[in-house]
Amino acid sequence: MLKQIEGSRAMAEAIGLCRPEVICAYPITPQTHIVEGLGEMARTGEIKNCEFINVESEFAALSVAIGASAAGARAYTATASQGLLYMAEAVYNASGLGLPIVMTLGNRAIGAPINIWNDHSDAMAVCDSGWMQLFAETNQEAADLHIQAFRLAEELSMPVMVCVDGFILTHAVEQVDIPEQADVDAYLPSYEPVQVLDPKDPISIGAMVGPDAFTEVRYLQHYKQTLALRLIPEYAADFKSRFGRDSGGLLRSYRADDAELIVVAMGSVNGTIKDTIDEMRADGLSVGLVTLVSFRPFPTEALREKLVRARNVVVIEKSLAVGMGGPLANNVDLALRNVAGAPQVHSVIAGLGGRPITRTSLHRVLRRALVQPWEGSHFLDLNEEIVAKELHYVRKVRRSGPTAENLLRRLGQAADEAAVKTAV
Amino acid sequence: MNEQTTTLDATQKLHFYQKGTFTVGNRLVSDERRAVQASTDRSNALTCGHRACQGCGEALGARYAMDAAMRATGGNVIAVNATGCLEVFTTPYPETSWQTPWLHSLFGNAAAVATGVAAAMRVKGRSEVRAIAQGGDGGTTDIGFGCLSGMFERNDDVLYICYDNEGYMNTGVQRSSATPPGARTATTPAMGPEPGNVFGTGKSVPKIAVAHGIPYVATATVADLHDLERKVMRAMGIHGARYLQIHVPCPLGWGSASHDTIRLARLAVECGLFPLFEAEHGVVTSSQKIRRRVPVDDYLKPQRRFAHLFSTEEGRERIGRLQGLADRNIAEYHLLEAEGDA
Numbered sequence: 001m002l003k004q005i006e007g008s009r010a011m012a013e014a015i016g017l018c019r020p021e022v023i024c025a026y027p028i029t030p031q032t033h034i035v036e037g038l039g040e041m042a043r044t045g046e047i048k049n050c051e052f053i054n055v056e057s058e059f060a061a062l063s064v065a066i067g068a069s070a071a072g073a074r075a076y077t078a079t080a081s082q083g084l085l086y087m088a089e090a091v092y093n094a095s096g097l098g099l100p101i102v103m104t105l106g107n108r109a110i111g112a113p114i115n116i117w118n119d120h121s122d123a124m125a126v127c128d129s130g131w132m133q134l135f136a137e138t139n140q141e142a143a144d145l146h147i148q149a150f151r152l153a154e155e156l157s158m159p160v161m162v163c164v165d166g167f168i169l170t171h172a173v174e175q176v177d178i179p180e181q182a183d184v185d186a187y188l189p190s191y192e193p194v195q196v197l198d199p200k201d202p203i204s205i206g207a208m209v210g211p212d213a214f215t216e217v218r219y220l221q222h223y224k225q226t227l228a229l230r231l232i233p234e235y236a237a238d239f240k241s242r243f244g245r246d247s248g249g250l251l252r253s254y255r256a257d258d259a260e261l262i263v264v265a266m267g268s269v270n271g272t273i274k275d276t277i278d279e280m281r282a283d284g285l286s287v288g289l290v291t292l293v294s295f296r297p298f299p300t301e302a303l304r305e306k307l308v309r310a311r312n313v314v315v316i317e318k319s320l321a322v323g324m325g326g327p328l329a330n331n332v333d334l335a336l337r338n339v340a341g342a343p344q345v346h347s348v349i350a351g352l353g354g355r356p357i358t359r360t361s362l363h364r365v366l367r368r369a370l371v372q373p374w375e376g377s378h379f380l381d382l383n384e385e386i387v388a389k390e391l392h393y394v395r396k397v398r399r400s401g402p403t404a405e406n407l408l409r410r411l412g413q414a415a416d417e418a419a420v421k422t423a424v
Numbered sequence: 425m426n427e428q429t430t431t432l433d434a435t436q437k438l439h440f441y442q443k444g445t446f447t448v449g450n451r452l453v454s455d456e457r458r459a460v461q462a463s464t465d466r467s468n469a470l471t472c473g474h475r476a477c478q479g480c481g482e483a484l485g486a487r488y489a490m491d492a493a494m495r496a497t498g499g500n501v502i503a504v505n506a507t508g509c510l511e512v513f514t515t516p517y518p519e520t521s522w523q524t525p526w527l528h529s530l531f532g533n534a535a536a537v538a539t540g541v542a543a544a545m546r547v548k549g550r551s552e553v554r555a556i557a558q559g560g561d562g563g564t565t566d567i568g569f570g571c572l573s574g575m576f577e578r579n580d581d582v583l584y585i586c587y588d589n590e591g592y593m594n595t596g597v598q599r600s601s602a603t604p605p606g607a608r609t610a611t612t613p614a615m616g617p618e619p620g621n622v623f624g625t626g627k628s629v630p631k632i633a634v635a636h637g638i639p640y641v642a643t644a645t646v647a648d649l650h651d652l653e654r655k656v657m658r659a660m661g662i663h664g665a666r667y668l669q670i671h672v673p674c675p676l677g678w679g680s681a682s683h684d685t686i687r688l689a690r691l692a693v694e695c696g697l698f699p700l701f702e703a704e705h706g707v708v709t710s711s712q713k714i715r716r717r718v719p720v721d722d723y724l725k726p727q728r729r730f731a732h733l734f735s736t737e738e739g740r741e742r743i744g745r746l747q748g749l750a751d752r753n754i755a756e757y758h759l760l761e762a763e764g765d766a
């Protein structure tokens with residue numbers, strides 16, 4: 001059913017159609033509207049047979065989901081940013097125990113400095129925790145991915161994180177086709193746990209494992225994610241046959257088959273990139289796009305297949321591994337490792353802490369990549385002037401004070417000066 | 425030698441040796457003389473073969489608490505365990521001593537995980553299956569405190585059992601918020617001007633539990649297993665959040681003889697440092713009277729963690745302060761008949 005609907009509400013309705021049995025809620029911007037929607041639906045009976053639990057922290061939210069999942073219930077929670085870090089220990093625990101929990105991550109920057117706006121730092125912080133991570137490009141895909149995520153999680157008995165850009169997706173009102181209950185029921189079988197706490201057949205879960213078996217337990221986690229490389233496209237194809245639209249899969253490409261330069265990106269920024277590519281193509285420039293949906297498992301082979309014929313690859317990502325560069329670019333490098341004549345990979349760090357990624361800036365950086373590619377990471381729209389001033393000041397004054405506040409003051413001064421000029 | 429003596433001798437020589445749920449201990453003894461351990465009806469949630477230290481109070485407390493919970497529910501119990509001694513010594517992979525469904529997740533989340541188990545049972549229409557969370561004092565009064573308070577406040581249908589051995593014993597005897605003042609631990613050495621643990625304000629989690637107004641709070645000791653079992657049975661007869669703190673001496677951490685575990689547990693009660701009481705919905709309803717009051721010296725002396733207090737004038741003064749804490753408990757919980765009746 002087509003609805004003009006906020007992204008969070010669309011996701012809540014899609015999650016509700018998956019018949020979650022235990023939902024744990026703790027507020028954190030920008031995912032809060034999702035659990036608010038679910039709470040309302042559980043109250044009104046729109047979601048039947050569901051325990052909606054308001055907990056006291058994100059750590060408790062995922063812990064309650066762990067208990068519920070181990071006891072055989074379909075469990076869901078949502079978080080973002082600081083909340084994800086606060087539950088980080090439980091994030092690893094859920095995947096280590098092999099519990100098929102689905103969690104929405106409303107992607108948001110991590111402080112300090114505190115920042116509520118969108119980037120992918122939170123997802124990257126736990127990308128190696130054993131959870132599968134699927135990134136939505138649109139609100140339609142955000143809704144659809146949740147339905148696929150429960151099926152994927154439960155088939156492999158491994159948790160799945162559905163990553164949706166905070167505000168850009170969670171708070172945007174768009175047209176979304178909300179599936180019918182009967183269709184979701186046909187697509188998503190009821191949860192049959194591979195391990196369950198039951199007094200009729202008592203088992204112990206969570207024993208201490210020493211060097212004798214720890215490697216094997218970890219290997220099997222890794223192996224399950226390699227199985228997901230096959231299941232994710234399979235479930236996306238089945239989804240398309242039932243619901244009639246492309247959602248999910250490992251990756252998608254756009255005008256990339258013959259492209260000399262291919263952009264790689266994840267999440268909602270792909271829309272802007274496609275528009276930019278259309279404009280560049282109109283100017284006769286050979287540019288294409290590969291949109292990664294699955295970051296974990298990382299589709300190394302599928303990505304290599306898409307990129308190998310290009311001359312240059314530009315990875316545009318909303319994350320920064322401080323001291324290293326772009327984590328996504330690093331992963332893309334991996335896909336091209338040991339490939340003879342592989343394209344050069346160039347990293348663009350963009351949109352940190354919610355800075356808009358504009359077509360103008362994309363044009364500038366992609367045109368530069370065609371003529372003058374760079375080494376290392378390029379920070380899109382970096383305000384080099386205030387950075388230079390701050391560095392100069394720090395060299396001069398030992399007790400230079402807090403960096404973030406210094407930069408804000410400089411921005412304020414610049415704004416004042418501009419205002420004075422305008423007035424004169 | 426008459427027949428009765430022979431039987432008793434046979435009893436003395438027998439080990440209560442058990443495998444699975446089939447009890448083979450003291451089977452040569454006549455039915456009426458058999459210990460409760462020999463009953464084939466015994467649920468035996470925690471079997472032999474675990475790796476607790478000799479004289480471990482926690483192993484004893486856990487076994488009696490879980491068995492009582494099993495009896496109270498007809499075996500319909502799911503146990504959640506915080507990281508700690510109990511978790512480690514019962515489940516060295518690939519072995520387990522648990523005869524009940526058992527889940528270990530993390531150090532600080534046992535209460536929340538148990539909330540999830542209880543929610544799953546409700547939603548599955550199996551509310552006869554009850555959730556029990558267990559942890560040591562570190563996992564309860566320190567790192568698990570947030571989740572514990574959250575579970576209390578929501579009044580989730582969970583019995584939380586804290587096995588209080590007054591320190592982080594699994595990691596090598598460090599101080600917790602349940603470590604008594606003056607006690608020597610690896611992080612509060614008996615050195616310097618303030619040897620041993622600080623005299624802080626203390627942190628009574630049973631009292632904090634009472635302040636949440638939850639349906640049932642009790643303290644118990646391995647020195648009185650019948651009382652412990654009765655409190656577990658009582659707790660399992662109630663729905664909602666319940667809290668039981670069991671005082672479990674730790675020979676390793678306390679520097680006491682392993683054969684003194686029960687004696688120390690009893691002395692802790694009799695000197696007043698560990699008051700036994702029950703509370704319902706925020707009101708203390710009963711306390712167990714001290715039958716033979718002893719000075720705290722009697723309890724502290726057999727423990728090497730307090731040895732430094734006995735060698736100096738300042739130490740004697742600190743023992744006096746500990747006696748003050750015991751006296752305060754005795755007055756607050758009316759632990760002496762005369763005061764209670766007055």
